[in-house]
Amino acid sequence: MRTLITGGARSGKSTFAESVVSEWVRRPESLANAPESLANAPESLANGVVDYVATGYPASSDDPDWAARVLLHQERRPSGWRTIETLDVAGVLVTDSPVPVLVDCAGLWLTRTADETHAWEGAPDAVDARVAELLDAVSRTSRDVVLVTNEVGQGIVPATASGRLFRDEMGALNARVAAACDEVWLVTAGLPLRIKG
16 A cells, blocks of 8 residues: 655644554554565564654754654654664665555655755756656555655745745655555645545
């Protein structure tokens, strides 16, 4: 199952995503579908293991607001969840494992990818290549995955060129990931609404 959960800032999308993945690891068919080649898979699933892919910058004392947000997310995660801090989301998705994946979030992934590839200075080709790699992994993954993303195109038109670039790239990425997913949810004011699947 590939699920995309989108919504605005502080809409409750991450909390909803965490509840979806928690439900997945509690379902009995998780154990039945675990490949026998993965010796620890049934035990991992029975213990509620989830690979939580954190795509944002690590917490820093230079930004107390960001550090508080990171801490809030960390404190909500069950102890059995494994945190993977990486931009290589595609690599995690194509790993052969029965453990479900929660990616939080595509907006932070896009921001860091644009920073790393200097897309803000007018070099978007490298971002396009990484987006293509991510979309291929989402389409091919055999893992259950929930991707959290941001809805950014419903508000004020950004005043800067980089803000408009981000809005446009985020909208395009969301549309393409949604097309590759089995279900899509929009979370508004803490209320999830299924819009696909």
